[in-house]
């Protein structure tokens with residue numbers, strides 16, 4: 095019997111916001127597929143715990159605290175990853191926050207700036223730090239986790255939607271310029287997925303019922319269902335995909 099080849103054997107990946115939720119599921123799947131995965135989040139303890147839970151994966155999981163709203167934290171993470179593991183093959187910009195669910199006229203500048211810093215500028219900073227190495231080697235895959243909120247506005251969700259819409263355009267712009275240098279850049283736009291970030295929504299039985307009633311796929315999305323798509327984009331099976339935003343929402347945007 096032949097052993098199946100691991101899709102990401104020998105690859106080095108960085109996944110931001112990987113102590114729980116979607117980022118955690120992506121990190122685990124990548125590690126199962128043989129990648130060395132640097133995971134970040136703001137708290138070292140939760141990262142250590144997550145890494146310990148993934149210790150049986152084929153690839154190594156390396157926890158490193160990093161607040162993605164801080165330029166120096168990002169540079170430190172990228173420098174450490176380079177020093178410990180060499181060049182980065184896969185970057186997943188996943189960490190994000192949603193601090194301001196409120197009417198547009200109540201949104202203040204401090205929240206505006208924070209949402210830009212954490213949800214958008216973080217991806218820019220990571221890509222600027224990691225992509226030159228990818229270009230030099232002529233290969234790499236960058237995956238930005240956007241949202242269907244970036245494709246359609248939601249009541250009281252202006253800041254979140256705005257950052258995700260900009261992330262989608264950032265994805266296309268990088269894809270256009272980095273494609274000829276061997277680097278693919280794609281986004282995933284999840285619909286409702288059962289995580290801490292979205293619990294204000296899915297824990298409300300009425301809201302959840304409405305979503306499940308209207309979307310064609312009749313279950314609440316799970317983090318591993320997003321991770322499978324990230325795996326496609328990360329590895330060679332996605333070699334002809336760039337600049338795309340793959341909507342993974344159980345068909346919620348269809349009606």
Ligand SMILES: NC(=O)c1ccc[n+]([C@@H]2O[C@H](COP(=O)([O-])OP(=O)(O)OC[C@H]3O[C@@H](n4cnc5c(N)ncnc54)[C@H](OP(=O)(O)O)[C@@H]3O)[C@@H](O)[C@H]2O)c1
Pocket residue numbers: 110111112113114115116117134135136137140160161162163187188189190191212239240241242283284285286287288289290291292
């Ligand atoms: N869940 C959904 O329904 C849904 C739908 C569409 C899109 N998304 C997107 O999917 C991505 C993951 O969301 P999720 O639902 O998995 O969220 P989650 O369960 O809240 O997890 C967020 C992760 O990001 C980390 N994080 C938060 N702020 C951070 C910061 N400033 N610096 C570094 N790490 C930070 C958190 O760890 P610490 O708190 O320890 O820092 C955690 O590991 C996000 O981009 C989100 O916008 C989610």
